Amino acid sequence: MIPYGRQHIDDADVQAVLDVLRSDFLTQGPAVPRFEAAVAQATGGAHVVAFNSATSALHAACIALGLGPGDWLWTTPNTFVASANCGLYCGARVDFVDIDPRTYCMDAGALERKLEATPSVRRPKIVVPVHFGGCPCDMVEIRGLAERFGFRTIEDASHAIGASYRGRPIGDCSWSDVCVFSYHPVKIVTTGEGGTASTRDPEIAWRMQTLRTHGITREPERMTRPSPGAWYYEQLELGFNYRMTDIHAALGASQVAKVERFVQRRTDLAARYDELLDSLPVRRPCVGADRTSAWHLYVVRLAGRDRVFERMRAAGIGVNVHYIPVHLQPHYRALGFREGDFPEAERYAQEALSLPLFFDLTESEQDQIATALAEALG
Numbered sequence: 001m002i003p004y005g006r007q008h009i010d011d012a013d014v015q016a017v018l019d020v021l022r023s024d025f026l027t028q029g030p031a032v033p034r035f036e037a038a039v040a041q042a043t044g045g046a047h048v049v050a051f052n053s054a055t056s057a058l059h060a061a062c063i064a065l066g067l068g069p070g071d072w073l074w075t076t077p078n079t080f081v082a083s084a085n086c087g088l089y090c091g092a093r094v095d096f097v098d099i100d101p102r103t104y105c106m107d108a109g110a111l112e113r114k115l116e117a118t119p120s121v122r123r124p125k126i127v128v129p130v131h132f133g134g135c136p137c138d139m140v141e142i143r144g145l146a147e148r149f150g151f152r153t154i155e156d157a158s159h160a161i162g163a164s165y166r167g168r169p170i171g172d173c174s175w176s177d178v179c180v181f182s183y184h185p186v187k188i189v190t191t192g193e194g195g196t197a198s199t200r201d202p203e204i205a206w207r208m209q210t211l212r213t214h215g216i217t218r219e220p221e222r223m224t225r226p227s228p229g230a231w232y233y234e235q236l237e238l239g240f241n242y243r244m245t246d247i248h249a250a251l252g253a254s255q256v257a258k259v260e261r262f263v264q265r266r267t268d269l270a271a272r273y274d275e276l277l278d279s280l281p282v283r284r285p286c287v288g289a290d291r292t293s294a295w296h297l298y299v300v301r302l303a304g305r306d307r308v309f310e311r312m313r314a315a316g317i318g319v320n321v322h323y324i325p326v327h328l329q330p331h332y333r334a335l336g337f338r339e340g341d342f343p344e345a346e347r348y349a350q351e352a353l354s355l356p357l358f359f360d361l362t363e364s365e366q367d368q369i370a371t372a373l374a375e376a377l378g
């Protein structure tokens with residue numbers, strides 16, 4: 001079976017992990033700040049905080065931006081459940097904004113209409129746009145709405161390390177408060193499990209750092225009383241153990257050094273899919289002229305998706321569906337969401353098929369996938 005995604009691990013990655021295993025620190029050592037610096041360098045982030053997953057990073061970012069009971073978080077239904085769950089973790093309520101039928105990202109026009117139609121007490125404190133498939137959202141429009149309606153923005157850039165928007169790298173937070181990357185092995189750069197949160201605001205960065213380690217600080221100037229000695233620490237608020245280990249971070253630093261090469265290969269493969277599928281009755285992905293995708297996913301839209309999915313799987317092609325709309329998950333239905341709430345996302349989810357796309361996918365495998373797709377459609 002050709003998988004839909006797969007990590008690329010080279011000898012340097014293996015060596016980086018071995019070096020940590022033989023070093024003094026498996027966790028809370030120097031590899032984590034080194035990884036954070038490497039991510040900052042690769043993506044233009046001012047302050048980067050590593051976590052044991054992107055889910056943890058989203059949760060800490062929500063707390064750091066003040067989300068709590070009585071607040072609202074809005075995101076897109078076309079995402080992994082984590083983009084919405086981070087709001088529920090904080091005791092906030094979650095709502096969704098329908099997708100743009102061309103990019104499958106949150107529709108900035110729909111966001112504006114929904115904000116205008118929502119009484120101010122029910123407007124969101126946080127909006128989480130997701131750069132779906134690696135293609136950046138309309139961040140300038142979303143930033144304009146954030147200023148007009150007073151919400152904070154967390155980019156869920158789990159798919160988008162190495163992407164750019166209006167000439168700036170995703171991760172420099174030009175139009176957001178926090179930007180989160182995931183390093184799960186199906187994503188572009190991997191640490192095994194892991195995530196980071198980037199921000200320009202040193203206070204938000206400090207708060208996220210504290211939250212990832214139980215809410216504890218060892219900085220005397222942050223303490224509520226004079227520090228009696230170097231052994232002393234204070235827990236200032238209720239945090240978590242969301243730390244990344246040095247083992248994961250060393251792998252990440254070695255991986256993120258290759259992000260440009262990873263994204264270039266994915267871009268070439270995506271362009272090749274565009275050519276191979278040109279004559280088939282499928283809709284190919286669309287990336288705006290003012291942005292570049294990191295090509296986490298190559299999604300085609302087609303009629304009769306369920307039948308094509310089965311035929312492709314039977315032919316040994318690990319196609320997938322991204323995503324079942326979050327509001328239709330049983331946990332969210334129980335909160336009151338229904339079929340028909342977000343029709344563009346629901347229509348899209350009936351027609352979407354993710355084709356295999358990863359660094360080591362070969363041209364001949366790609367030819368095989370295109371042929372299988374043509375047959376499955378026939």
Ligand SMILES: *Cc1c(COP(=O)(O)O)cnc(C)c1O
Binds near residue numbers: 055083130159193195
């Ligand atoms: C993978 C993913 C996450 C969660 O990432 P983890 O690192 O597995 O916690 C969140 N949002 C989106 C859009 C994702 O694709």
